[in-house]
Amino acid sequence: MLTLNHINWSTPEGVPILRDLSLEIGDNALTVITGPNGGGKTTLAKVIVGLLRPSGGSILLDGEDITELDVTGRARKGISYAFQQPVRFKGLTVHDLLELGSGGTLSDTQVCALLSKVGLCARDYKDREVNASLSGGEIKRIEIASVLARDSRLVIFDEPEAGIDLWSFSGLIQAFEEMKNSHKASQIIISHQERILEVADRIVVVENGKVARDGSREEILPTLTSVAACPIGRDNLGERL
Amino acid sequence: MSENENDKLLDLIANWNEIKASSCAHNIRQNGRSVERMSTENIQIIPKEDGSGLDIRIAAGTKGEKVAIPACVTAANIDDLVYNDFYVGEGADVTIIAGCGIHVHNGEEARHSGIHRFFMGRDSKAVYLEKHVGTGGRRDTKRVIDPVTEVYLEEGSCLEMDTSQIGGVDSTKRITKGSVKAGAKLIIKEHLLTEGEERASTSFQVTLDGDGSAVDLVSRSVAKDHSYQEYRSEIVGNAVCTGHSECDAIITGSGRVNASPALYAANEDASLIHEAAIGKIAGEQIMKLRTFGLTEEEAEQKIIEGFLR
Numbered sequence: 070m071l072t073l074n075h076i077n078w079s080t081p082e083g084v085p086i087l088r089d090l091s092l093e094i095g096d097n098a099l100t101v102i103t104g105p106n107g108g109g110k111t112t113l114a115k116v117i118v119g120l121l122r123p124s125g126g127s128i129l130l131d132g133e134d135i136t137e138l139d140v141t142g143r144a145r146k147g148i149s150y151a152f153q154q155p156v157r158f159k160g161l162t163v164h165d166l167l168e169l170g171s172g173g174t175l176s177d178t179q180v181c182a183l184l185s186k187v188g189l190c191a192r193d194y195k196d197r198e199v200n201a202s203l204s205g206g207e208i209k210r211i212e213i214a215s216v217l218a219r220d221s222r223l224v225i226f227d228e229p230e231a232g233i234d235l236w237s238f239s240g241l242i243q244a245f246e247e248m249k250n251s252h253k254a255s256q257i258i259i260s261h262q263e264r265i266l267e268v269a270d271r272i273v274v275v276e277n278g279k280v281a282r283d284g285s286r287e288e289i290l291p292t293l294t295s296v297a298a299c300p301i302g303r304d305n306l307g308e309r310l
Numbered sequence: 311m312s313e314n315e316n317d318k319l320l321d322l323i324a325n326w327n328e329i330k331a332s333s334c335a336h337n338i339r340q341n342g343r344s345v346e347r348m349s350t351e352n353i354q355i356i357p358k359e360d361g362s363g364l365d366i367r368i369a370a371g372t373k374g375e376k377v378a379i380p381a382c383v384t385a386a387n388i389d390d391l392v393y394n395d396f397y398v399g400e401g402a403d404v405t406i407i408a409g410c411g412i413h414v415h416n417g418e419e420a421r422h423s424g425i426h427r428f429f430m431g432r433d434s435k436a437v438y439l440e441k442h443v444g445t446g447g448r449r450d451t452k453r454v455i456d457p458v459t460e461v462y463l464e465e466g467s468c469l470e471m472d473t474s475q476i477g478g479v480d481s482t483k484r485i486t487k488g489s490v491k492a493g494a495k496l497i498i499k500e501h502l503l504t505e506g507e508e509r510a511s512t513s514f515q516v517t518l519d520g521d522g523s524a525v526d527l528v529s530r531s532v533a534k535d536h537s538y539q540e541y542r543s544e545i546v547g548n549a550v551c552t553g554h555s556e557c558d559a560i561i562t563g564s565g566r567v568n569a570s571p572a573l574y575a576a577n578e579d580a581s582l583i584h585e586a587a588i589g590k591i592a593g594e595q596i597m598k599l600r601t602f603g604l605t606e607e608e609a610e611q612k613i614i615e616g617f618l619r
Contacts, residue, residue: 120597144603156598159558160530160616169602169612219602 070096070255071117071223076126078116086112087123088278094223097252099245101269101286102259103293109278110259111153114225117257118150119143130222147222147254151229155212157200163211164195170218183214186244188237206232217244221254230262242268266290316340316382322443323409324380332376337364339381342390353377353404363393363425366406370399370431378407386418393425398467400431409441410455412479416447421454428460430467430494438471444478448506456483463494465520474501475510476618484512492520492549500529501618504537504565511540518551518580527555532614533565541569547580559588560617562610 071094078087086109094100102110115121117128119140127136130146138146158166167183168175175183181191187210197203199211209232216224226245233241246268248254258265266272272289274282282289320326320338329336335353338346344364349355352372356365366377383390396406410422430436444453461469475482488496496516504510516525525545533539545553559567573582591613599609 118601120601140597140600141603141605144601150601152598156592156594158595158613158616160619161613162616165612165616169599169604172603215602 070094070131072127072129073113073117074127074129076113076116076123076128078112078121078123086278087116089126090275090279091126092273092280092283094255094257095271097249097255098270099249099256099258099268100271100273101266102257102273102275103261103266104275104281108276110275111227112278113275114150114227114257114259117143117223117225118148120150147220149216149219149221149224151213151216151224151226153227153231153259155208157203157208159198159200161199162196163199163214166199166211166215167218170215172219175218183218184210186217186240187211187214188233188240189214204232206234206237209233210237213241213244217248223255223257224248225257225259227259228261229258230260230265238264266293316384319382319384319411319413319443319445320380322445323382323411323441324378324407324439326380329376329378329407334376334378335366336378339379339390339392341383341385341388350375355379358393358395362391363395366394366396368396368398368402368404370401372399372402372404374403376405376407380408381410381422381424383410383412383414383420383422386414386420388420388422390420390422391425392423393427395427395429396436397429398431398434398436401433402431403435405437405439407439409439409443410457411443411445412453412455413444413446414451414453416449416451418447419452419454421456423456423458425458426460428462428469430461430463430469432464433466434464435468436470438469438473440471440473442473442475442479442482444480451480453479454481455479458485459487461486461488461496463488463490463496463523465491466493467491468495468497470497470499472499472501474618476501476503477505477508479510480508482508482510482512484510486512486514486516488514488516488525490516490518490520490523490525490551493522494520495524495526498525498527498529500527500531502529502531502539503534503614503618504532504539505534506537507535508537509539510537511542513540513542514555515544515546516553517546517548518553519548521550523549523551525553525555527553529555529557530617531557531559531567532618533559533561533567535563535565538566539568541567541571543570543584544572544574545582545584546574546576547582548576550577550579551581553580553582555584557584557586557588558617560614561588561590 073092076090352369571584596609
């Protein structure tokens with residue numbers, strides 16, 4: 070479904086971040102991309118979404134070359150992205166943001182269903198502004214809900230676990246699994262989190278701007294234990310990895 | 311301008327169709343004179359003896375009623391000046407709707423200056439909605455709206471002002487002054503958009519004179535194209551009080567905003583805060599909405615709409 074061919078990207082200062090990276094993402098699959106911090110995971114996501122333009126290589130969606138398409142064009146092709154650091158808007162409400170994500174109007178029931186998936190009560194949140202009054206965890210959940218509102222072909226979640234409490238996390242995992250079982254969209258989740266790795270169909274380890282390992286969950290997950298001491302494991306979640 | 315077009319202009323200012331259907335107290339001012347008026351048992355609209363404007367007297371204890379006094383100028387070379395005084399009786403809880411629409415064609419000019427004073431009785435409450443619009447041609451017009459609002463809040467009262475002027479007015483000078491007694495609260499939300507060569511100046515001066523008094527002043531503005539805005543605010547705390555003002559402005563194109571907020575604390579228990587931010591729309595906000603499939607222009611429009619709501 071998505072093909073990345075020999076992708077290169079360097080910082081404006083000329084530091085190479087992605088180095089000749091190639092990757093194929095299949096239909097309706099849940100792929101988790103993991104790897105050490107600074108390895109190029111978020112850059113890779115931004116290149117797929119069109120937020121960054123690669124200096125070399127090509128990107129194909131269902132066989133169509135989308136390398137030259139901008140962010141808007143790729144979004145209209147069904148590529149969605151949940152930012153690692155969500156953006157805040159003075160004045161726009163949660164309801165507004167979800168509607169902008171959906172591309173149409175949403176009933177209160179639909180808003181409620183979306184927010185429930187990320188562990189938020191619609192009554193408390195739908196009319197709140199997406200501004201600095203929301204905590205890091207709240208805004209992160211709203212960001213994920215705004216992406217779930219979209220009719221996507223490919224969804225990329227960039228560290229969705231950050232700021233999410235354990236109770237909500239179960240709901241989030243369920244949302245990822247529901248999306249997988251609906252066979253409507255492929256998912257790429259950038260994560261270090263054990264429970265997310267456990268629901269992956271496939272795990273890709275990105276290190277130094279390249280694919281270091283790539284295989285089924287059964288194949289890759291056990292190998293991650295050998296790198297427990299490396300930055301792959303963050304905070305106390307690192308023990309299992 | 312036909313009666314139907316007048317209604318359209320009034321509807322832009324004051325949801326006129328809704329007001330008509332609800333048969334609330336109202337007065338319509340058109341081209342410098344009243345053309346329709348209705349009082350109710352609790353809300354009396356009385357012309358001033360010198361003909362300079364209206365006294366709107368709201369009986370003590372009136373709850374849930376509305377009064378609307380929109381004005382429109384639909385002829386060129388009108389210079390309309392009106393003095394309206396609102397007396398909100400003790401314990402009343404009402405909604406007051408005002409505003410002005412100017413409709414003139416290319417090359418024409420018209421001015422409206424509404425001087426409104428609010429006398430809020432003890433423990434009374436009012437929501438004041440004011441909208442200013444300009445319609446018609448855009449070339450070489452001079453639509454001027456210069457409102458002056460003075461508010462006097464007695465103990466325990468609360469006035470919530472929501473004012474907006476979203477484009478179409480070539481020049482405006484807005485002056486708002488308030489005096490707030492013990493336990494009273496003044497809430498002001500201003501929404502301002504200028505475009506083209508428009509000029510807008512807005513000035514607030516609020517004095518907190520009683521213990522427990524409060525003001526919350528939020529001004530959000532957008533200056534587009536070559537337009538220019540000036541913002542001045544002064545909150546004076548003379549008692550144990552809380553004052554908060556927030557001035558947020560977005561500039562696009564060659565828009566300019568000049569903001570000067572001021573706080574003056576004359577009591578050691580006065581707690582006064584000011585926040586101000588002026589800048590262009592953050593690139594990441596536009597990018598976020600573009601990941602929803604919006605173009606850059608659509609994203610900018612949505613961000614501004616939300617910001618000014």
